[in-house]
Every structure is written in structure tokens, then in C-alpha cells.
Amino acid sequence: MMESRNPVCSRHRGDFIVVATTRPETMLGDTAIAFNPEDAGAAGRYQGMISRSAILPLVDREIPFIQDEIVEKDFGTGFVKVTPAHDPNDFAMGKRHNLEFIQVIGKDAKMTDLVPEKYRGLDRYEARKQVVADLEALGLMLRIEDYTHNVGHCQRSGAVVEPLLSTQWFMKMKELAEPALEAVRDGRTKFVPESISKIYSNWLENIQDWCVSRQLWWGHRIPAWYTPEGKAIVARDEKEARERLVAAGLDSNTELTQDQDVLDTWFSSALWPFSTLGWPDQTEDLKKFYPTSVLVTAFDIIFFWVARMMMMGLKFMGDVPFRTVYINALVLDPEGQKMSKTKGNVVDPLEVFNKYGTDAARYMLTAASTTGLTLTPQESKLESARNFANKIWNAARFVLLNCDEVLQSREPLDWETEIAPPELADLWILSRFNRVALDVHSALGEFRFHETAGILYHFFWDDFCDWYLELSKPFVTAKESTPQNLAVKRRLIYVLERSLRLLHPIMPFITEEIWQKLPHKGESICLAEFVPHNSAQLDGRAEREMNLVIELITKIRNIRGTFNIAPSVPLKAQIVPADDGVREVIIKMQDHIKRLARVGEIEIIDKIVERHGSAHSVISGAEIAVSLEGLIDFDKERARLEKEVAKLGSERESLEKRLSNQDFVSRAAADVVTASRDRSAELLDQIEKLGAMIKAL
Numbered sequence: 285m286m287e288s289r290n291p292v293c294s295r296h297r298g299d300f301i302v303v304a305t306t307r308p309e310t311m312l313g314d315t316a317i318a319f320n321p322e323d324a325g326a327a328g329r330y331q332g333m334i335s336r337s338a339i340l341p342l343v344d345r346e347i348p349f350i351q352d353e354i355v356e357k358d359f360g361t362g363f364v365k366v367t368p369a370h371d372p373n374d375f376a377m378g379k380r381h382n383l384e385f386i387q388v389i390g391k392d393a394k395m396t397d398l399v400p401e402k403y404r405g406l407d408r409y410e411a412r413k414q415v416v417a418d419l420e421a422l423g424l425m426l427r428i429e430d431y432t433h434n435v436g437h438c439q440r441s442g443a444v445v446e447p448l449l450s451t452q453w454f455m456k457m458k459e460l461a462e463p464a465l466e467a468v469r470d471g472r473t474k475f476v477p478e479s480i481s482k483i484y485s486n487w488l489e490n491i492q493d494w495c496v497s498r499q500l501w502w503g504h505r506i507p508a509w510y511t512p513e514g515k516a517i518v519a520r521d522e523k524e525a526r527e528r529l530v531a532a533g534l535d536s537n538t539e540l541t542q543d544q545d546v547l548d549t550w551f552s553s554a555l556w557p558f559s560t561l562g563w564p565d566q567t568e569d570l571k572k573f574y575p576t577s578v579l580v581t582a583f584d585i586i587f588f589w590v591a592r593m594m595m596m597g598l599k600f601m602g603d604v605p606f607r608t609v610y611i612n613a614l615v616l617d618p619e620g621q622k623m624s625k626t627k628g629n630v631v632d633p634l635e636v637f638n639k640y641g642t643d644a645a646r647y648m649l650t651a652a653s654t655t656g657l658t659l660t661p662q663e664s665k666l667e668s669a670r671n672f673a674n675k676i677w678n679a680a681r682f683v684l685l686n687c688d689e690v691l692q693s694r695e696p697l698d699w700e701t702e703i704a705p706p707e708l709a710d711l712w713i714l715s716r717f718n719r720v721a722l723d724v725h726s727a728l729g730e731f732r733f734h735e736t737a738g739i740l741y742h743f744f745w746d747d748f749c750d751w752y753l754e755l756s757k758p759f760v761t762a763k764e765s766t767p768q769n770l771a772v773k774r775r776l777i778y779v780l781e782r783s784l785r786l787l788h789p790i791m792p793f794i795t796e797e798i799w800q801k802l803p804h805k806g807e808s809i810c811l812a813e814f815v816p817h818n819s820a821q822l823d824g825r826a827e828r829e830m831n832l833v834i835e836l837i838t839k840i841r842n843i844r845g846t847f848n849i850a851p852s853v854p855l856k857a858q859i860v861p862a863d864d865g866v867r868e869v870i871i872k873m874q875d876h877i878k879r880l881a882r883v884g885e886i887e888i889i890d891k892i893v894e895r896h897g898s899a900h901s902v903i904s905g906a907e908i909a910v911s912l913e914g915l916i917d918f919d920k921e922r923a924r925l926e927k928e929v930a931k932l933g934s935e936r937e938s939l940e941k942r943l944s945n946q947d948f949v950s951r952a953a954a955d956v957v958t959a960s961r962d963r964s965a966e967l968l969d970q971i972e973k974l975g976a977m978i979k980a981l
Contacts, residue, residue: 302361309411312399313388316366321351323362350381369449439626453497461488464594473604476731487587496548503546554592557605579606582614613659643791644669651737680798686760687773696805697778704771709755712830721817782815829869839901840881847916854884860907902970925978936967
């Protein structure tokens with residue numbers, strides 16, 4: 285940055301104003317010196333001088349002082365040079381103050397004929413050196429120092445961009461912006477997340493006229509024709525241009541030349557919602573699909589595209605182009621930077637698809653699509669998504685290999701109850717599926733796509749594969765074809781087919797491939813009905829009972845894992861049910877518990893009398909003792925139980941602290957307070973039981 289002195293017109297020789305610039309060559313085109321009217325420092329230091337004018341060195345042109353709020357207060361000397369022809373901010377000041385626009389640099393980046401002769405034809409950087417040297421020779425140079433600031437560069441060549449004056453086509457925007465603002469204010473179009481509407485409104489409230497002409501080889505040409513004298517005629521085509529020519533009293537045979545410029549790409553894109561549907565003709569597609577329901581895009585083109593589509597739609601169609609604008613996260617590179625061809629940091633999606641699979645990539649992006657504005661893909665998340673796709677494929681493969689007799693039917697299956705009555709596991713999975721369908725519909729309706737992905741992941745992996753599929757295996761793999769076996773196979777396919785339909789929007793390829801092999805209706809899964817939930821099939825009791833069984837099996841498995849007991853070693857378990865209802869469930873599911881927990885013998889008793897030599901655990905509704913005689917280190921078992929007591933004690937202490945707070949008790953919902961008290965009592969009961977186990981050890 286260079287600081288130099290500008291002489292001031294005065295009776296006193298030696299009066300100067302100091303200005304700074306990073307582009308000395310442009311000072312040859314200065315037409316004013318500006319300061320902020322609220323800058324008391326600048327006005328005070330040069331009181332009496334700013335009412336006069338300054339002399340521009342090297343050119344000897346008299347230029348005025350102007351006051352403008354765009355000038356930063358207390359920055360540097362408080363005075364800045366104004367070159368309206370070579371700086372956007374200076375251009376705006378020039379318009380406001382009716383300054384002269386002197387273009388001193390041409391399109392070839394060389395100095396024009398509007399500068400003193402010695403500088404004409406010099407490259408801009410050569411001219412910069414010459415100007416600095418000449419100012420030093422005149423004793424007007426104060427100092428040169430390093431200064432960091434933003435400089436525009438061409439994204440292709442890397443050359444520094446030089447702001448120049450040129451004749452362009454502009455569109456008046458304020459009258460178009462107001463209806464687009466009002467449409468968001470009154471809710472005709474909503475943004476998700478809602479906070480984006482503030483960004484949208486801020487841009488439109490401060491909108492400037494839009495330069496729509498571009499000097500490119502491709503695009504829609506500017507619909508303007510020129511006469512040899514330079515008169516511009518705007519028309520739809522040359523025929524209409526000649527008609528307007530005649531209407532203006534000119535010869536219809538006058539030579540016309542169409543403007544060589546093209547419309548900004550965003551102008552053409554702004555017409556997309558209706559131009560693609562046959563507009564300006566009133567086609568059936570236009571009537572049916574305009575306005576559309578949802579636009580999905582990223583925040584970086586809200587102004588460039590979304591706002592302009594809103595303005596064009598309201599102008600030409602009289603209605604908004606979409607009811608909802610969902611702003612998804614912008615995908616960044618692994619370093620958290622915006623991807624750009626210029627930077628060379630673009631992640632090729634084809635490489636990701638080849639390595640992890642297209643559906644896995646889609647699932648990862650959906651699962652990561654929280655309300656944040658950016659998203660950085662992680663290798664571990666892609667691997668997890670690929671594992672999920674493999675899980676879906678392997679589960680379907682197991683069903684397809686073992687259910688031939690059911691798959692022979694191509695008609696969609698109903699939830700079969702006539703062949704054989706459903707077991708607890710069947711009622712549970714049906715209820716869980718309908719609850720998941722309800723949650724998915726709710727999440728999708730509110731654009732919570734990441735929740736949708738998580739809900740479906742846990743249902744398919746945990747509920748369907750880890751439990752229902754495992755519980756069904758004895759019936760599915762049995763050699764004999766009994767009514768019960770056939771019913772289980774039909775229900776298994778029923779749930780699988782509907783699960784695929786719920787998964788399809790996120791993972792379309794694998795779901796289509798599997799769905800085509802199952803009994804179904806229609807040509808493609810993408811045309812099938814998106815599964816509705818059936819409230820009549822929700823079964824809270826079945827879910828509670830099955831959750832007890834799952835917790836029981838999991839606890840026994842945990843005991844096996846804790847003491848590193850080989851899966852091949854059958855365990856011996858004693859179970860104390862809390863009531864007759866729990867006892868009935870355990871008896872009913874005893875064979876499944878034995879098989880999945882690898883327990884050789886289950887003894888259902890009223891009370892555990894001999895605790896020595898056993899590992900103990902408690903669940904909601906039962907106490908468990910697994911005989912470990914000769915298999916474990918009892919000191920370690922005692923330490924484990926003490927750790928569990930400490931954990932439960934910490935949770936209960938936290939609950940009791942909350943319950944002792946009168947603000948919580950009086951303000952929280954009654955069911956929340958009741959649930960907290962019940963949980964505290966349950967924890968106390970578990971702690972006492974574990975204490976008894978520790979004492980026994």
C-alpha cells in the first residue's frame with residue numbers, strides 16, 4: 285500500500301491531503317477525494333481545506349472533496365481516492381455524487397489515451413512502477429508498506445481481475461423482489477430450516493439491479509437488435525424487431541444486428557420451473573405441475589437461483605414456483621473445504637460409488653443431512669453405510685433361499701393369520717413395523733431425513749435381522765412344511781417387502797433388485813404405494829413382553845462375554861420373574877431363550893436361595909442367576925457387581941436430586957414426575973438385589 289500527498293488548492297503553498305492506495309496506476313483516473321462525514325478526526329485535521337479542492341498529481345486535474353458514508357471511519361488518514369471507472373464502490377460513489385468517469389485502463393490491460401502521454405500504452409503493472417517513481421521524484425511519496433487485502437482473480441487463468449466500465453444490460457429488481465419477499469412473509473413459500481428465510485429476506489431487501497448480459501460463447505442471446513446508428517430495439521425475434529422499427533418511423537429494411545452477448549445462466553435457470561413445462565403455452569403439464577411442492581437445494585445458491593425463480597414465477601405465472609424450499613447441507617471435501625474444480629479438491633462420486641456402492645453413498649448423505657449447512661463425508665460413515673447395504677442383501681438372500689414355496693406366488697402377501705396363529709415374535713415385529721412406518725412418515729413430513737435414515741437402520745438391523753430373523757430361523761429352515769412354518773415364512777416376506785418400500789427412497793437400487801424377487805404388485809418398487817402405518821396393528825403388550833425377552837437374552841449373553849465363556853459351553857440359568865405375567869412370557873419363549881442365549885437349562889423359580897457360585901443380573905421384571913461354578917474368578921464378579929451398583933446409584937442419586945427440586949416437581953408434566961419416581965423406586969430395588977448378590981459372593 286502506498287501513501288502519497290495531494291496538493292490542495294489554497295492561498296498557502298504546502299497544503300496537502302494524504303491518501304493511500306494499493307493501485308497507484310488508477311490514480312490517473314481519480315475524480316474526487318472522499319471522507320466519511322461522521323469522521324471527526326479527518327474533518328478536524330483538515331478543517332478549512334476540505335471546503336476547497338485538491339490537485340491530482342501527475343495529471344494536474346482539480347478534483348473535489350466529497351462526503352460519503354461508505355468510507356471507513358478512522359481508517360488510515362480518513363481520506364480515500366475515488367476512481368469511479370475502476371472500482372465498484374467508487375463507481376457507486378461516482379453515481380451518487382455525479383463524478384466524472386475516466387477509464388485509464390483498457391480491455392487489453394494497458395493504459396488508455398486518457399492519461400498523460402508518457403503512460404499511454406504501458407501495461408498496468410509497468411504504469412504502476414512509473415507512477416510510483418514519478419511521485420517519488422516530485423517528493424509526494426510518503427511511504428510504501430505491505431498490506432494484505434482481497435484481490436479478485438480469474439478462476440481459470442489466475443490473472444488479477446481489473447474492474448472496467450462497459451455497456452451491459454441490466455434488469456430492475458426492486459419491483460420484482462417485493463412480491464418474492466411477501467410470498468415468504470405470508471407463508472406461501474416456506475424455508476426448511478426456517479432460519480434460512482432471514483438470509484433470503486436480507487438479500488432481497490438489499491437487492492441491486494441485475495446485470496444479465498454475459499460475454500460468453502454459449503447461452504440464450506440477448507433479445508436486442510441494433511441499427512447502424514446504434515439504436516437498440518428489444519423484441520422476441522427479428523420479425524418483431526422490424527415491426528417495432530416501422531412503428532418508430534424507420535425503414536423496415538434497415539440493417540439489424542443482434543446483440544452478441546448472452547443472458548446470464550442464472551436468468552435462464554430462473555425460468556426453469558415453468559419453461560420446462562411448455563410455457564408460454566398453457567400445457568397440461570404446466571397446469572398439473574406448477575407450482576411444484578418442494579425444491580431441494582443448497583444454501584450457496586439461494587440468491588442466485590431460488591430467489592430468482594421466485595421472482596420470475598410470480599411475474600410470469602402469478603404464483604410461487606414451489607411451496608417449500610428444503611436447504612440440504614453443502615457437501616465439503618475431506619478437509620472441510622468447499623469443493624471446486626479450480627482447487628482440484630472435487631471428490632469424484634463415481635469413485636465413491638465404485639468403492640462403497642451407490643446406495644451406501646446415498647444412505648450416508650441422508651443419515652448425515654442434519655440441519656447444519658455443511659457436511660463433511662467420513663470414510664467410517666461410508667463403511668458403516670456399506671455394511672448396512674450388505675446386511676440388507678444378506679438378510680434378503682437368506683429369506684429368498686429358504687422360502688421357495690411362498691415365493692412361487694407373485695401376488696402380494698397379507699399378514700397371514702388363518703394358516704397358524706401368530707406367536708409373540710410375530711405380533712411384536714408387526715407392531716414395531718407399524719410404529720416405524722408412523723415415525724418415518726412423521727420424519728419425512730417434517731424433512732428430518734437423517735432421523736428417517738436412523739429409524740430405518742435400527743429397525744432393519746436390530747429388530748428385523750438381529751431378532752425377528754433369528755427367532756424365525758427354526759421355522760424357516762425346518763425340512764418339514766407345517767402350517768406354522770409356512771405362516772412364519774409368509775410373515776417374514778410380508779415384513780421384508782414392506783421394509784424395502786420404506787427404505788426405497790434412500791436406497792433405490794438394492795431395494796428394487798430384491799423387491800423384484802418377492803411377491804409384489806406393479807412393475808417397479810418406485811411405483812408401489814409408500815407403506816402407510818396401520819394403528820390397529822400396534823400392540824403395546826407384545827412390544828413390552830418381547831422387550832423383556834430381548835433384555836433377558838442380552839443379559840445372559842453379556843454374562844457369557846464378561847467371563848469369556850466359549851459359545852459352545854451351555855449355561856445353566858435361574859430366573860425369578862417379578863409376577864405371573866412375566867413368568868408366562870418366559871415359559872412361552874423358553875425355547876427361543878435357550879437357543880439364542882445358548883442356555884442348556886432354565887429353571888424358573890420364586891427365589892434364588894443359593895447365590896454362591898453364580899453371576900447375577902437384574903432386568904425390569906426379573907432377576908437372573910447364571911451358574912458359573914468352576915468357570916469364573918469370583919473376585920472379579922464381585923468387582924463387576926459393585927461397579928453396577930455404583931452406576932445405578934449414580935442414576936438414582938440424580939433422579940432423587942431432581943425430585944427434591946420443587947421447581948421440577950411443580951412445573952414438569954405429571955407423567956414425567958411419576959415416571960421419575962417409578963424409575964427411582966425400580967433402581968432402589970435393583971441396587972438392593974445386587975447388594976444381596978455381592979454379599980453372597
